[in-house]
Amino acid sequence: MMATVMNSILLQSALEKLGVQSRVQSAFAMPEAAEPFSRQRAIRHLEKERVVIFGGISAGTGNPLFTTDTAAALRASEYDANAVLKGTNVNGVYDCHSANNNVTLDHISFREVASVGVTSMDMMAITYCEENGIPVVVFNLLEPGNISKALCGDQVGTLIDQTGRIS
Numbered sequence: 001m002m003a004t005v006m007n008s009i010l011l012q013s014a015l016e017k018l019g020v021q022s023r024v025q026s027a028f029a030m031p032e033a034a035e036p037f038s039r040q041r042a043i044r045h046l047e048k049e050r051v052v053i054f055g056g057i058s059a060g061t062g063n064p065l066f067t068t069d070t071a072a073a074l075r076a077s078e079y080d081a082n083a084v085l086k087g088t089n090v091n092g093v094y095d096c097h098s099a100n101n102n103v104t105l106d107h108i109s110f111r112e113v114a115s116v117g118v119t120s121m122d123m124m125a126i127t128y129c130e131e132n133g134i135p136v137v138v139f140n141l142l143e144p145g146n147i148s149k150a151l152c153g154d155q156v157g158t159l160i161d162q163t164g165r166i167s
Contacts, residue, residue: 002028004068008055009033014147015051022051039078046079069125077132084134085150086121087141092158093119106155109164119158126160135161 008024015022023045026034034055035041042052057071066074069086076084092104095116105116110130113119119126119138129136139146139157149156 005055008053026056028056073125073128086138088120
């Protein structure tokens with residue numbers, strides 16, 4: 001959980017260097033580094049067009065057994081987010097039916113993920129996003145430029161949504 005707070009602070013620093021106003025909120029009390037989690041304050045920041053980054057949020061859900069993915073899906077639903085961005089160390093959702101298992105899919109439906117794809121995001125979070133109509137982008141955050149691309153809505157990694165593969 002502390003790692004998510006540290007990553008949130010690093011992301012905030014990078015966004016601020018680009019001129020993007022952002023705030024970090026955490027369920028952990030650490031006033032020097034992050035604001036305490038507050039739904040009303042987060043909404044106020046969003047209304048002022050600031051990016052709100054939640055770190056250490058699993059405990060903040062009131063359900064400490066939630067993964068950070070599921071907590072992120074829950075927060076995305078609460079704040080009417082346009083998408084959940086899952087930055088990880090893989091390139092996206094892998095097609096487990098491909099010959100070499102190294103093929104990442106550009107676009108897949110929530111339903112297809114369970115049968116066709118292998119992803120680093122837990123299924124509870126994916127199911128929650130599906131039920132709430134929140135697209136998910138799984139991408140490699142270690143690739144230079146991918147975070148910016150994901151934030152700008154450019155094609156990066158795999159888009160998981162209701163429609164799935166475009167024929």
